[in-house]
Amino acid sequence: MASFGTRLLFLAVLCINAGNAFSFINVECRADNYGQYGQQSMLDCVVKTAQEAADAKILVVTWKKAGVALAVFARGSRTQEPRFQFAKPFWDNNHMNVSLLITTTKTTDSGSYECSVMTDSGSHSTSTSLSVTAKYNTPTVRSQPAANIPQNTDVTLFCNSDGGYPKGELRWSDEHNEDWTRSSEPEVKQTEDGLFSLSSKLTLLRGSVFFKYTCSVHNATGTQEGEVTFDIPYSEQFKDPGPTTVSPISKIVAPVVVIGSLIVGLLLVLVLFLKRRSQQARRFSAAPLMSDSHEIHMHDQDAEKGGRQEMEPCFQEDTPGNDHN
Template sequence: MASANLLFFVLMLSSVRVGRSSESLFKLKCQPAVGVIGQTTHISCSIEFYTKPKPVVINTVALTRSGEKKSCFTIQPLENIRIGDSRFDVEKEPSLQLHNTAISDEGEYRYLIRTNLGQDQVRFTINVTAKYSNPIITSVPKEIVNDGAADLYCNASGGYPAGTIHWFDQSNTNWTKSATLQSTQGNDGLFTLSSKLSFQKIDSLWAPFRCVVLNSKYEEEEGGTTSTLEIKDNPENSPSTSSTVNNSIAGVVVIGSLIVGLLIVLLFKRRRNKRAVPMEHTYPEEEKDLNEPVYKKAAEAEEIFTV
């Protein structure tokens, strides 16, 4: 009886050693994957041998989401058996690929393979992203006036995960701290970003403004946008107003000059008339002798100044 128990113990020990030896011939490794919504995600995996590499024949592949007991994808190539999500596939043993990636695919997975050299399993994560649309800038009012109040808006949609928007002026000064951001997630899981930058007095020297979309890692996405909004001069200081004022002043000057000239002419004529009056009264009618030289000159002078 004792010998039988000893034999059984030896057999169990040898089987454990064989099992461990078989499982320790290689190690499975997988890199974290980043997928884009609607596209194919590649999950890069490899086999690292502890001993001299040998031909590997995979007979079972099983992929299970963390927290779940049932695998979401299982394949047995030798038996041509495939179970679970058909979007998963073995790309190049032991790497995987996921077609038509969705937000719901994001998470951690447990990947198990069984081969002719034993089995091993590893955990990896899938992160999902979606690029935002090119941001668009609008303003209220539509026509911005220098030194006037203005609200600038920047909108981008269709992105994942939630990102942020930064504002820059023409000198690359960051105005983001003065802006307010609103992030809204739709029924499809995608986000819409809306940022508002307000000014009580905007300066045309700051233009043009541009808004840039940053992803969840604060990395700038390709694209961005630059404001094409024009900032007009204040109407009070506009060239048209200045021209009107100048024309008005010029008109006043011309009219004033004409009035002054007319007054000078009238004053000159009045003085001439005053000079002629004493000569009339100096020589009474009854004492005038028009043939005398004195009276003759007076008459001529009177005729000249009364013209």
């Protein structure tokens, strides 16, 4: 009976202390915690005490998720699940750290956690959450047909990426950064470890004029985590020749040829100009001589004509009709 009475008294004391918990003890946790799949994650929590309970000692600490105890400290001993343990091996009176460490984080570790602390000066409970992410692997792309695709043939592109969490998205774009995602057929699968596997099919109808397509993977927040550009394996007669590569020698020779051609053209123009000037000068110098000769010839003709006119009366006087005798 005495033993039962002692236990009853002890529980009563604990209940009284629990009623005063909000006055002296406060468990403060970071509201949101983030962890990477396969790595360690930390749920940060500390116990703060009022001045009246500065010397409080921790009696019990319990971490739970969905009502299941993961790590418990009571009467100086600990009971912990394999992947869950207290971050500090002990607590001190000035800064009592009751954080929970998850050694190997899984996708199932996402969610809400509850931390309860009981001291000899009161108790308090609070909750915190953990968000787990996993980065997607770089996408891979293949085509059907796989090679030597002739012109005017339908082509199907397949893109795949896995190992990510939470569910992400695959997006398509062409060589001009135009979005083709709406024309694709996505598919999402979740593996046994909770990670997601993404796949997408893009069908290109015959006559497509684009030769390159890019597939990119984006996480749940829309942030791009990887991409790959795929050259469609068209047959040789249908391939895009692309930009012509100019050798360094050609870069030097081409300007020299252009400049030389300009110089030769200018010299030819100058020669023709000088030749024309020379011909014009000759014509101007010969023009007066031709004019004087023409005047002399005309003068001789006039003189000859005048002479004939002066001689005509003489010939008339000798005619028989004019004889007076």
